Structure formats: C-alpha cells, structure tokens
Amino acid sequence: MSSAVRTRFCPSPTGMVHVGLMRTALFNWAHARHSGGSFVFRIEDTDAARDSEESYRHLLDCLRWLGLEWDEGPEVGGPHGPYRQSERFDVYRDVAARLLEAGHAYESFSTNDEVDARRLAAGQDPKLGYDNADRFLTDAQKAAFRDEGRRPVLRLRMPDEDLVWTDLVRGEIRFAAGSVPDFVLVRGNGAPLYPFVNPVDDALMRITDVLRGEDLLPSTPRQLALYAALTDIGIAQGTPRFGHLPYVTGEGSKKLSKRDPQSNLDVYRDRGFLPEGFANYLALLGWSIAEDRDIFSMAEMVEAFDVTRVSANPARFDLKKAEAINATHLRALPVEEFTARVVPYLAGAGLVADPPTPEQSAVLEAIAPMAQERMVVLSEAVGLLGFLFVDEVTIDPAAAEKQLAGEPAVEVLDAATAALGELAEWSTPAIEQALKDALVEGLGRKPRQAFGPVRVAVSGRTVSPPLYESMELLGRERTLARLAAARGVATAG
RNA sequence: GCCCUCAUCGUCUAGCGGUCCAGGACGCCGCCCUUUCAAGGCGGUAGCACGGGUUCGAACCCCGUUGGGGGCACCA
Numbered sequence: 001m002s003s004a005v006r007t008r009f010c011p012s013p014t015g016m017v018h019v020g021l022m023r024t025a026l027f028n029w030a031h032a033r034h035s036g037g038s039f040v041f042r043i044e045d046t047d048a049a050r051d052s053e054e055s056y057r058h059l060l061d062c063l064r065w066l067g068l069e070w071d072e073g074p075e076v077g078g079p080h081g082p083y084r085q086s087e088r089f090d091v092y093r094d095v096a097a098r099l100l101e102a103g104h105a106y107e108s109f110s111t112n113d114e115v116d117a118r119r120l121a122a123g124q125d126p127k128l129g130y131d132n133a134d135r136f137l138t139d140a141q142k143a144a145f146r147d148e149g150r151r152p153v154l155r156l157r158m159p160d161e162d163l164v165w166t167d168l169v170r171g172e173i174r175f176a177a178g179s180v181p182d183f184v185l186v187r188g189n190g191a192p193l194y195p196f197v198n199p200v201d202d203a204l205m206r207i208t209d210v211l212r213g214e215d216l217l218p219s220t221p222r223q224l225a226l227y228a229a230l231t232d233i234g235i236a237q238g239t240p241r242f243g244h245l246p247y248v249t250g251e252g253s254k255k256l257s258k259r260d261p262q263s264n265l266d267v268y269r270d271r272g273f274l275p276e277g278f279a280n281y282l283a284l285l286g287w288s289i290a291e292d293r294d295i296f297s298m299a300e301m302v303e304a305f306d307v308t309r310v311s312a313n314p315a316r317f318d319l320k321k322a323e324a325i326n327a328t329h330l331r332a333l334p335v336e337e338f339t340a341r342v343v344p345y346l347a348g349a350g351l352v353a354d355p356p357t358p359e360q361s362a363v364l365e366a367i368a369p370m371a372q373e374r375m376v377v378l379s380e381a382v383g384l385l386g387f388l389f390v391d392e393v394t395i396d397p398a399a400a401e402k403q404l405a406g407e408p409a410v411e412v413l414d415a416a417t418a419a420l421g422e423l424a425e426w427s428t429p430a431i432e433q434a435l436k437d438a439l440v441e442g443l444g445r446k447p448r449q450a451f452g453p454v455r456v457a458v459s460g461r462t463v464s465p466p467l468y469e470s471m472e473l474l475g476r477e478r479t480l481a482r483l484a485a486a487r488g489v490a491t492a493g
Numbered sequence: 494g495c496c497c498u499c500a501u502c503g504u505c506u507a508g509c510g511g512u513c514c515a516g517g518a519c520g521c522c523g524c525c526c527u528u529u530c531a532a533g534g535c536g537g538u539a540g541c542a543c544g545g546g547u548u549c550g551a552a553c554c555c556c557g558u559u560g561g562g563g564g565c566a567c568c569a
Binding site: 011012014044046047050108112125127128129151153170173174175176179180181183184186187188189191193194195198213214215216217218219220221244246247249253254255281284285286287288290291292293294295311312313314315316317318320321322323324325327331372373374375376403432435436439440447448450451452454455456461462463464466467468 | 494495496497498499500504505506507508516517518519520527528529530531532533561562563564565566567568569
C-alpha cells in the first residue's frame with residue numbers, strides 16, 4: 001500500500017478506438033498522475049486473427065492525441081518489457097509450468113460435452129459450468145487420456161473460500177466460495193488465455209491499481225485466486241486494488257457497442273473536437289470535479305482526481321453536452337492557438353495553403369476572433385469561413401430560399417449594390433454606415449430583413465461571421481460580384 | 494436459470510443522517526443584448542423508482558419489490 005501507484009491501460013488492437021475505452025485510459029492516467037505514480041501501457045495482442053498493426057498504431061495515436069502520455073510501454077520502453085503480449089509467450093509458458101509444478105494448476109482432460117453430461121446426470125444445470133472433476137486425476141488416468149490423443153488444458157484450482165475485495169468505486173464485493181469453477185489458464189494447444197496472461201503481466205509489471213470496465217467485474221474472483229497462487233510462487237507481490245468503472249452507454253441504456261458509430265473516437269477527432277475538450281467531457285462520465293463546476297483542464301483534473309469518488313452508475317454519452325463542453329474550451333483558446341488549429345481543416349478542404357499564404361494569414365488573423373465564438377468544433381471553420389477564401393460562393397439552397405426569394409430581396413440587393421459601388425472608402429465603418437443608410441433608412445427595412453439577403457449573397461449562408469467585417473475582408477470587387485450573382489438567383493426565384 | 498451490479502431533474506451529476514420544500518451543468522422555454530446565427534447576461538421548466546424498517550430525524554443506513562445493466566468459453 002505504501003509503494004507508488006502504478007496503473008495500466010491494456011487494450012487489444014482490434015478495430016476502432018472506442019470512447020469508453022478512452023475514458024478508462026483517462027481515469028487510469030489521471031489516477032496515476034494524481035498520486036505521482038506511473039501509467040503503464042501494454043498491448044494485449046495475443047489474438048493474431050483479430051489484431052492488426054494498423055489498429056495498434058491507431059491506438060498509440062489516439063492516446064497521444066488525448067494527451068495521455070505513458071511512462072512505460074510501446075515506443076517508450078521500461079524495466080518490465082516487452083510491453084506487447086505477442087512478445088511475451090515465453091513468460092507465460094514459464095509461469096504456467098511453475099503453477100502446475102506448485103500444484104495451483106492442474107491438467108484437465110474433460111471435454112465440454114462430458115462436463116455437461118455429468119451435470120445433467122447429477123440433475124444439475126449445465127450452465128453451472130465446469131465441475132472440477134479433473135482435480136485429482138491419477139498419473140495413470142492422465143496417461144490413459146493422453147494415449148487417446150487428448151491434449152489437456154491447464155486449469156487453476158479455485159480456493160474453497162469466499163472471494164472478497166474492496167472495489168475502489170463500489171466498496172466490498174463478495175463471491176461465495178464454490179461459485180466460481182476452476183478456469184482454463186492455457187488451452188490444449190498451448191495458447192495462454194486472457195484470464196491468465198492479463199494478471200500475470202499486471203503482476204510482473206507491478207501494477208498496484210487496476211481500473212477497468214465493469215464488464216470485467218465478474219471475472220475478478222478468478223483473478224484474486226490467480227494472484228494468490230502467483231504470490232505463493234513468487235511471481236506476484238500481493239494483489240492489486242481493483243476499481244470497476246461504470247459503462248459508457250448510448251441511446252437506450254445499453255453499453256455503447258463497437259458497431260455504434262457514436263462510439264468511435266475518430267468521429268470526434270475528425271469533426272474537430274479539441275483533445276482537452278473531449279477529455280473534459282469524458283471525465284464527466286462518472287466523475288465530477290466539484291458541485292458547481294464542469295469545465296476544467298487536464299492539469300486540474302489530475303490535481304483533483306480521486307477514483308474513490310467515481311460514480312458506480314452507467315453514464316450515457318450525450319453529444320450535446322460534449323459539444324457544449326468543447327465549445328467552451330474552443331472559446332477559451334488564445335486566438336493564435338485557435339487559428340493554428342483551424343488551419344489544417346481549412347487546408348484539408350482546399351481553402352488555404354498549409355502553411356497559409358501571407359494574404360490568407362492576414363484574413364485568418366482578422367476573422368479568427370469572430371469565428372471562434374461561433375464555433376463548436378474545428379471542422380465548422382470550413383463552412384463558416386470558406387467564403388472568404390474562394391472567388392465565388394456557392395449559395396446554400398436553404399439559405400437562398402429563406403433570404404433571396406422574391407421582390408424584397410431584389411430591392412435590398414440593388415440598394416446595397418448602389419450604396420457600396422460608390423463608397424469612397426472600403427472599410428468596416430464605412431460599409432456599415434452605407435448599408436444602414438441605404439437599407440434601413442432608405443428602404444425602411446427592419447435590420448433583420450435588410451441584412452439577411454446581403455449576408456446570404458456574400459457568405460452563401462444564413463450564419464456567418466459579422467457582415468461588415470466579412471465584406472471588408474472580401475474586398476469591394478468580390479462583394480459586388482456576389483451581390484450581382486445573388487440578384488440573379490433572386491430574380492430567377 | 495445462476496451470479497454480480499446499478500437506481501437523485503429528459504441527460505451527466507452534487508448530496509456521504511439534520512444546514513435539502515434537493516445544488517450545478519447540458520437540453521428545453523422565456524426575456525435582455527443585437528445587422529443574421531451564435532456568444533454573453535437574467536429568469537423558468539423538471540428529479541430523490543416503490544414498500545417496509547432503523548432513528549428524535551433519511552435522498553443519504555438496512556431489508557425487500559420493481560426496473561435497468563453486465564457476466565456465466567479452450568474470446569479478449
């Protein structure tokens with residue numbers, strides 16, 4: 001208990017990266033950092049059929065994107081490597097042999113059919129699982145099975161006592177003695193199984209605190225037994241603390257499945273969620289920093305994090321709230337930082353060069369403060385600011401229908417064109433004055449009706465950065481051309 | 494079926510026996526500001542699943558019911 005906290009994150013590199021998985025990583029990371037401990041990253045790639053190198057790389061990338069740096073693990077190394085299970089088979093073989101030799105594990109020859117048959121014969125439900133029947137096979141019996149060509153699995157002998165632990169998030173949890181059958185450590189073909197390798201590596205890597213999803217809670221009693229055995233043979237130094245985190249659920253209240261598009265971290269990254277914003281939201285799924293506060297930085301989270309105060313009930317992923325949290329972080333960014341983060345999105349859409357040209361930079365610098373408070377995620381910059389970086393805008397059909405239909409729009413556009421065409425000085429104040437004079441005073445239009453068509457003409461949308469500033473940045477030529485183009489649309493409509 | 498687990502506004506949560514006719518946030522609804530949309534400001538809507546205990550006193554403790562979730566592999 002007195003030694004430094006060591007937590008770990010140990011995903012399998014299969015498929016996409018799940019937001020619930022990242023929440024687990026975040027909590028492990030925060031728990032370690034809070035206490036000045038270490039965060040270990042291990043890859044559980046023992047399933048060659050499902051694991052992929054691409055997925056492995058993506059996992060590292062996602063962890064780094066979120067800002068969860070690890071102290072030991074892939075590409076970083078450490079004293080307990082290797083950190084990929086595919087490179088540790090010798091270790092498992094050795095530990096399995098020692099468990100067998102010490103009598104904590106034994107060879108089991110029963111097939112599933114035989115176990116079921118025995119359960120049925122005894123009037124029991126086959127669902128009870130393995131019946132521990134092979135615990136005391138004699139050497140002669142084993143030899144006989146081998147002669148039949150059977151390959152034994154290796155099973156752990158479960159202790160005949162209640163298995164209890166104090167869960168970091170749930171308090172005391174108890175499984176009655178005898179309720180968990182002897183389970184398989186190593187397959188007949190020699191392949192070590194997850195319930196075996198996971199605790200072995202945790203023990204060898206000296207993990208002190210295991211924070212994982214609640215789906216693993218029912219397998220904890222088996223691990224407790226394994227730990228006792230590993231400790232007995234000198235592999236482990238006691239049992240770690242366990243904390244079972246609640247699920248992150250989707251619609252309904254089912255656990256967010258891997259198939260649910262909402263569970264893929266990539267969709268949030270691609271949309272331009274800020275890592276600090278997304279991490280903030282993830283942290284809120286089961287944890288809170290204070291009674292009246294929910295916006296905080298990673299550093300503040302580390303400072304305040306306490307696993308013991310993590311809620312035990314499942315949390316639904318709420319996109320709306322995630323966006324709101326992100327928007328707050330987005331607005332809090334220094335403008336230059338905001339601009340720098342927006343550039344890749346604009347460049348990706350072919351709107352600016354990467355890095356932007358001096359002219360593009362000037363426009364960006366001018367518009368950034370006004371764009372920043374209108375956005376929720378970075379990718380919105382493409383739609384919001386695109387009109388500033390192209391020669392002609394494509395007018396959004398819905399916006400056109402709303403603002404450019406009919407005679408009033410034509411009048412407004414004509415008046416605006418006349419007023420702007422003879423403007424002596426092309427500046428925001430001058431444009432504002434001229435438009436107000438021409439449209440509000442001149443035509444007697446309500447501001448709302450006066451500027452709507454102009455905005456759509458200039459930006460192509462009903463939502464844009466402030467109008468006069470936008471026009472100034474656009475320049476007189478492009479502005480007038482757009483008013484003319486919009487007038488064509490208005491007339492046609 | 495068996496085992497485990499969870500239960501406060503629509504959602505995420507604060508609450509760890511009295512200071513709670515339950516606080517914050519998102520959402521939603523108003524109002525203000527306003528050249529659109531936002532942002533910002535102000536206000537409002539809405540909740541302790543149910544039943545028994547324990548206690549002077551229960552959202553908080555105990556038991557049960559109901560409801561939700563998960564697990565019962567030679568997958569991870």
